[in-house]
Amino acid sequence: MKKKNGYMFFVHLFFIIFSLCVILPFFIIVMLSLSRETDIVDYGYSVIPRHFSLQAYEFLFKDVSKLFHSILFTVVYAVLAPAVTVILCSGIGYSISSKSDFALKKGVMRYLIFTMLTGAGLIPTYIIYTKIYMMGNSFLVYLLPGAVSAWTVILFRTFFSQIPYSLVEAATIDGASQLQVLIKVIVPMSKPIIGTVYFTNLLTKWNDWMTTLYYVTDERLYTVQYFMQKVLDSAEFMKQAYQSIGLGAGSKFPTETLKFAMCVIAVLPVFAAFPYLQKYFSKGMAVGAVKE
Amino acid sequence: MTAKPRKLHRNNWWYKNWPYLMLTLPGIAVLFLMHTVPLYGLIMAFKDYNFADGVWGSPWNGFENFKYFFTSNDAWRVIRNTVGYNLIFMFAVNIGGGALIALLLYEVRSKWTIKAYQTSLLLPSFISWVIVAYIGVVLFNPVYGLLNKITSAIGLGTISWYNEPKYWPFILVIFEFWKNAGMASLYYYSALLNIDSSLFEAAELDGAGRFKQIIHISLPEMIPMTCILLITKMGTILGGANSDYGIFYQLTMDSGPLYPATDVLGTYMLRGLESGDYGATTAVGLAQSVVGIILVLISNSIMRKISPENAMF
Numbered sequence: 001m002k003k004k005n006g007y008m009f010f011v012h013l014f015f016i017i018f019s020l021c022v023i024l025p026f027f028i029i030v031m032l033s034l035s036r037e038t039d040i041v042d043y044g045y046s047v048i049p050r051h052f053s054l055q056a057y058e059f060l061f062k063d064v065s066k067l068f069h070s071i072l073f074t075v076v077y078a079v080l081a082p083a084v085t086v087i088l089c090s091g092i093g094y095s096i097s098s099k100s101d102f103a104l105k106k107g108v109m110r111y112l113i114f115t116m117l118t119g120a121g122l123i124p125t126y127i128i129y130t131k132i133y134m135m136g137n138s139f140l141v142y143l144l145p146g147a148v149s150a151w152t153v154i155l156f157r158t159f160f161s162q163i164p165y166s167l168v169e170a171a172t173i174d175g176a177s178q179l180q181v182l183i184k185v186i187v188p189m190s191k192p193i194i195g196t197v198y199f200t201n202l203l204t205k206w207n208d209w210m211t212t213l214y215y216v217t218d219e220r221l222y223t224v225q226y227f228m229q230k231v232l233d234s235a236e237f238m239k240q241a242y243q244s245i246g247l248g249a250g251s252k253f254p255t256e257t258l259k260f261a262m263c264v265i266a267v268l269p270v271f272a273a274f275p276y277l278q279k280y281f282s283k284g285m286a287v288g289a290v291k292e
Numbered sequence: 293m294t295a296k297p298r299k300l301h302r303n304n305w306w307y308k309n310w311p312y313l314m315l316t317l318p319g320i321a322v323l324f325l326m327h328t329v330p331l332y333g334l335i336m337a338f339k340d341y342n343f344a345d346g347v348w349g350s351p352w353n354g355f356e357n358f359k360y361f362f363t364s365n366d367a368w369r370v371i372r373n374t375v376g377y378n379l380i381f382m383f384a385v386n387i388g389g390g391a392l393i394a395l396l397l398y399e400v401r402s403k404w405t406i407k408a409y410q411t412s413l414l415l416p417s418f419i420s421w422v423i424v425a426y427i428g429v430v431l432f433n434p435v436y437g438l439l440n441k442i443t444s445a446i447g448l449g450t451i452s453w454y455n456e457p458k459y460w461p462f463i464l465v466i467f468e469f470w471k472n473a474g475m476a477s478l479y480y481y482s483a484l485l486n487i488d489s490s491l492f493e494a495a496e497l498d499g500a501g502r503f504k505q506i507i508h509i510s511l512p513e514m515i516p517m518t519c520i521l522l523i524t525k526m527g528t529i530l531g532g533a534n535s536d537y538g539i540f541y542q543l544t545m546d547s548g549p550l551y552p553a554t555d556v557l558g559t560y561m562l563r564g565l566e567s568g569d570y571g572a573t574t575a576v577g578l579a580q581s582v583v584g585i586i587l588v589l590i591s592n593s594i595m596r597k598i599s600p601e602n603a604m605f
Contacts (some may be wrong), residue, residue: 044435092316123579207419230426274418
């Protein structure tokens, strides 16, 4: 019994240390955003600020245009793009599942495997998207490239194939057409898989910085992650973004604290949605476990 | 009434399949345009690409682009880093870290405590590498950073973290563990939850201690999951087409002096895009995906032998 308690002590110790390693960095970033700029310049970063100050947040909310515009844009992107994915992928997934008698099932499946194995790679894709489709600096470049993936289609297919056939049969005997079966039987049963695909995609889109990096130079189409990358890369970018405040590029500009205040604002939505997202993620593991 | 069935009979194929065509065609069209059409651009790998002549008009140059990359100083460094980190991440984070955390979490009995621990385990995998880079700056900033405060306090002086490649293999592995081990543990944890608890009760009656139970019951139960992870990850050892190289690009602040330790195929090709070195970069991408396909086919045929239900095709 004693031995077991000692063992459990180490188990809990591990998780407590790990949890601290997760919580502490975010705590420090919040504290830095609440620091006085001059303290950071004089003494460097510290876990507990010498003087608390809301200066950075006052700056942030004085001119809300740039950061909040990118957040708003990313919200629209992260809400719309997964919906397109769900609609397009579930349709294919259903048509090639065991519930359908689609004549081209095998061909579609072969094509999907082909797309899983191959890829044009960064440069050819870039050339075709920007030179032929003219998708650079447009919302389409966020919406279309990731809209359909073979993996997602197969996830849907696996799910649809596992729905008991008796349900479909019962509906067919009652005189339902294929379309009615789909809308009245299949879709209501598919809420878990739709939720999982939707929310995993939503998170991926929220965290997307690559698309902007590759295809977008128009500031109005910056995702929040890319905006944050620019802020971290150069104080100049941040100053330009807040030029309209009228302070100019003087030394008064709270570069350090503002940077971390932005970080706090940018990460807030994920933390707020975390409990909700987590639910769908663990469900997704259960669905994905069957396939993977 | 009599004409209608005959018409249906004549167009039987279309009548039977039109709902499916409506469901598949939009998605397949998008996939074709976004994935398959760009494959045409792969011919750039065999061309001396210039902007004026375009993809088709640029002159052919055979295997020059491949030769250029594989004889360059970057080739060995980039390939070593990509394969090396992917292997280390796979064994230390996805398999080792995931299994360890799952085993530890399995010992915890209180539902509330499990929830609390899982929250902190999963949280890092929900944020992007850009945000993690902010944490990196808090630690590694040469002037203000916390780590330099510690090192100078204990008399080691200050270290220019973003200029010293020798520390980065460790930093990268620690951060990868921090960010992704929690998510990896979920797979193992769900495998452990499937174990019949009477097995443990029987073992306890036989006098087996906690460690013996882990070795004889839990670990064997985790082997199938390990095989699956090993094989599915093996195919992405060079970084898949859309691999997330954020750890190498964002966390390192894309710092040039760190490239010997941090440059991978993803960051290398990004620089090719930025510098307009299209032909050579396409060649690297093509070589990468050819090796990738071979690895996936090998791993898939192994999977079909040992666990057909987990094979991709």
